[in-house]
Amino acid sequence: MTLKLYNTLTRKKETFKPIHKGKVGMYVCGPTIYNYIHIGNLRAYLIADILRRVLKFNKYNVKEIMNLTDVDDKTIRDSQKQNKSLKEFTAIYEKGFLEDIKLMNLEMPEKMPKATEHINEMVEIIKKLLDKKIAYKTEDGIYFSIRKFKDYGKLSKIKLKKLKTRARIMKDEYDKQNVNDFALWKFYTEEDGDVFWETELGKGRPGWHIECSAMSMKYLGKHFDIHTGGEDLIFPHHENEIAQSECATGKKYVNYWLHNGWVLVNNKKMSKSLGNFYNLRDIIEQGYSAFDLRYFYLTKNYRQRFNFTWQNLKSSKIALQRLKNIISEIKDDKNGRHRHIPKGHENLFEAPKNFRKKFLQGANEIYLKEFEKAINDDLNTPKALQVLWNFVRDEKAEGKLKTIKKMDEVFGLDLLKKEKIEIPKGVKKLVKEREDARKKKNWKKADELRNKIKKLGFSVEDVEEKSVVRIKKV
Ligand SMILES: [Zn+2]
Incomplete structure (x- = not known):
């Protein structure tokens, strides 16, 4: 292409x-x-x-x-x-x-x-x-x-x-x-x-x-x-x-x-001379990660000028977290549809040709083609992100992890990296209470506790019939 x-x-x-x-x-x-x-x-x-x-x-x-x-x-x-x-x-x-x-x-x-x-x-x-x-x-x-x-x-x-x-x-x-x-x-x-x-x-x-x-x-x-x-x-x-x-x-x-294009603040170029600038340290101090900013910039065409606002950065932070949540569910999928990528082959194009061919089998060619079309059209990252979103939401699409891995070689968002989530003690306690309630088949109480946990910014899910609890930031 x-x-x-x-x-x-x-x-x-x-x-x-x-x-x-x-x-x-x-x-x-x-x-x-x-x-x-x-x-x-x-x-x-x-x-x-x-x-x-x-x-x-x-x-x-x-x-x-x-x-x-x-x-x-x-x-x-x-x-x-x-x-x-x-x-x-x-x-x-x-x-x-x-x-x-x-x-x-x-x-x-x-x-x-x-x-x-x-x-x-x-x-x-x-x-x-x-x-x-x-x-x-x-x-x-x-x-x-x-x-x-x-x-x-x-x-x-x-x-x-x-x-x-x-x-x-x-x-x-x-x-x-x-x-x-x-x-x-x-x-x-x-x-x-x-x-x-x-x-x-x-x-x-x-x-x-x-x-x-x-x-x-x-x-x-x-x-x-x-x-x-x-x-x-x-x-x-x-x-x-x-x-x-x-x-x-x-x-x-x-x-x-x-x-x-420039990054603007109130329609003026962000610049040292105007004093309307932030550096990465300011962003992190406000509770954002560099990846949130990376995602935010990927949602814009590179030639486009746009206004930087905290609200826009927040929207990107939420979107990236949602995306990661979906991907982590795909990774946790127990029914074996998705196999993990072998270690030592993080960069596909440095791997031997034979291996590469074999390895790429199983990636979703249809979505990858669409993705390639977007990035090869003058680095259209907003479009490419849309392809990724459509793909992760498409329940019937095969080759999930291999395809995400391939797309992330361009996005650089570390989408498959395991996230360390710090769970506050209070949330852990509520999760334990909820497990107990479930054991006693007290579904009403369990639901109430789920809502309490949600209000604290976490979600708890029950996977299959087992008392497996998954906790994630929402
Ligand atoms: Zn120069």
Whole structure:
């Protein structure tokens, strides 16, 4: 089945064709590690994770590179405020980001290179651009001349105005009102403190945009398949990445550009500058799990902007719990219709071919096809979730566990993982009382106790004729 992806470069849904058969190189613009990332930014990494999982579902061998920006205007500014060295300061938030990855159940990229460890690679690209007279030197830095690249604006569809004088922008981040030559290298000023490199270009530090060109091409080659990021990166960051890279190599840089929509709060972009943001720690403090947030984001198309509200997150939490309850009932099904997945074959596509074939027999091909159709249609996770819901509710459908396992390779919700449920003492006591009532065939009392238990947020069920009690959160 073909995989279709919406390409920002062409503003069209296109059939994905890899450069090298069976392999995909993808680059994800990683976080600037100067603070805990907010959940709006986290969405970009979740979407990259879903893309990665969908590619693997389609049997591609994926090489994913995600950079860490550990030097730029913001990291320098805030490390100085805290009187810490740049390294010491960024290490705190690098650790925080790795914790977020783990909590959100994101698969680790093949490599997470840091900007400060790739200064030489950046210098090499800038030297090439200087040689080609596309970059030029001024008193305060080395700039990229956007007029020298005729395709400038092809990603963001920005129109170049005829600039009478050459205007330049030194800042790493700027908006569309500032379509100017941008800094590749910033010469040292006292404001940079002890953050500088002595290079052939002179003493200084790199601009933000050049780092992604340097690291992506180092690990994925001059021309690679997919580049992702939040929609706010289209301009200027990705536009500038294309300009630098294509001018330096004379080749096309990236085939497919994928961008996710913003998370909004009251219809405004969630952002540090507006102060309307939450990070994962805030979410957990409010009694939600990272999986609740993961599920919530999966209910939206990745390109869609939507408002974050606690009410929406709560609805997702409830839906995910219901889904898990249904799945746990399927797992507990005693009549043997559903067999468990053998251990050691968690990743089907890494298992031997013969085994894979045998193993897949028994999965529900009809539902899997429908699921595949959804995810291969530009990562339509809301639709794919609907397929999963229809499937778990379809009493006649066979191959339940194998199919859920297969779908969850993409969702990453750990749907088959046994949940540890903490049952409060008071509930345990009521369950015991209810068992006694049942033994005495006092059905009225048993029902009353069941309702009491329900009010406390748990449900108790009787399986077959035995006094087996199942307790679950509802
Ligand atoms: Zn980047």
